[in-house]
Amino acid sequence: xxxxxxxxSHSSSSDGAERWLTLLAALxxxxxxxxxxxxxxxxxxxxxxxxxxxxxxxxxxxPSVLGxxxxxxxxxxFGWTGRGTPMPAIPPQRLxxxxxxxxxxxxMYVGFAIGWIGLxxxxxxxxxxxxxxxxxxxxxxxLFVVFYEEPTLRKKFGxxxxxxCRNVSRWWPRLRAWQVGSQSS
Numbered sequence: 001x002x003x004x005x006x007x008x009s010h011s012s013s014s015d016g017a018e019r020w021l022t023l024l025a026a027l028x029x030x031x032x033x034x035x036x037x038x039x040x041x042x043x044x045x046x047x048x049x050x051x052x053x054x055x056x057x058x059x060x061x062x063p064s065v066l067g068x069x070x071x072x073x074x075x076x077x078f079g080w081t082g083r084g085t086p087m088p089a090i091p092p093q094r095l096x097x098x099x100x101x102x103x104x105x106x107x108m109y110v111g112f113a114i115g116w117i118g119l120x121x122x123x124x125x126x127x128x129x130x131x132x133x134x135x136x137x138x139x140x141x142x143l144f145v146v147f148y149e150e151p152t153l154r155k156k157f158g159x160x161x162x163x164x165c166r167n168v169s170r171w172w173p174r175l176r177a178w179q180v181g182s183q184s185s
Contacts, residue, residue, distance in 0.1 A: 018083065019080060019083060022079050022080075022082075022083040022084060022085070022093075023076070023079035023080045024079070025079065025084075025085050025090060026075050026076070026078045026079025026080075026084065026085040026086065027075060027076070027079060028085075029075075029085040029086055029087045029090070030071075030072065030075030030078075030085070030086060057121055057122050058122060060117075060118040060119075060121035060122045061118060061119075061122055062118070063114050063115075063117070063118045064114070064115045064116075064117075064118025064119050064121075064122065065115075065118075066111075066114065066115075067110075067111045067112065067113070067114030067115030067116075067117075067118060068111060068112070068115040069111070070100055070107055070108070070110070070111030070114070071107075071108045071111035071112050071115065073099055073100060074086075074099070074100060074101070074107050074108035074111065075108070077096050077098055077099050077100075077101065078092050078096060081094065081096050081098050082094050082095070082096040086108060088148075088152075091152075091156075095153070095157045095160050095161060095164065097164055097168075097178075097180050101168070102168070102174075102177035102178045102179075102180075103168070103173040103174050103177055103178070104168060104169060104170075104171065104172065104173040104174065105164070105165065105168050105169065105170050105171075106145060106170055106171060107173075109141055109145070110171065110173070113138070116134075145170065150165075150170075164178075
């Protein structure tokens with residue numbers, strides 16, 4: 001199986017240097033992605049820090065922080081384990097089936113969605129335009145995953161990816177982590 005497990009102590013120094021460089025590239029791409037979303041999207045959705053935010057709304061900051069933490073961990077896994085980035089131009093060279101990827105196939109998107117929903121509850125002002133826009137973005141992400149990411153991963157990783165898909169759902173997390181090599185869901 002081409003699935004990469006966490007690093008072992010027998011890696012060569014050039015392999016270690018390559019791993020650190022790809023991790024750095026993943027973190028740079030991930031940081032750029034976060035900055036883009038935090039710079040552009042909040043204003044578009046009407047997020048404003050205001051004194052009149054109801055105190056109960058701040059509870060949504062908890063899932064928001066956790067969701068973004070999941071996305072950050074996934075960026076780390078892309079670089080360290082997958083030896084690539086979340087950007088399609090520099091994709092992982094190894095199938096990433098560690099961390100949150102053992103629970104759901106798209107934890108980075110799920111983490112971002114939870115993070116943004118939490119921020120929207122804290123700061124957002126719901127309106128029809130924003131809701132329709134978010135629904136269109138969600139549909140766009142789903143179509144991108146189904147028509148680009150999954151076929152690309154099937155072509156690149158073959159049977160390993162097919163086995164992974166049979167055992168780990170695209171959007172709904174498993175209750176228990178899937179064990180690589182396991183055939184049952």
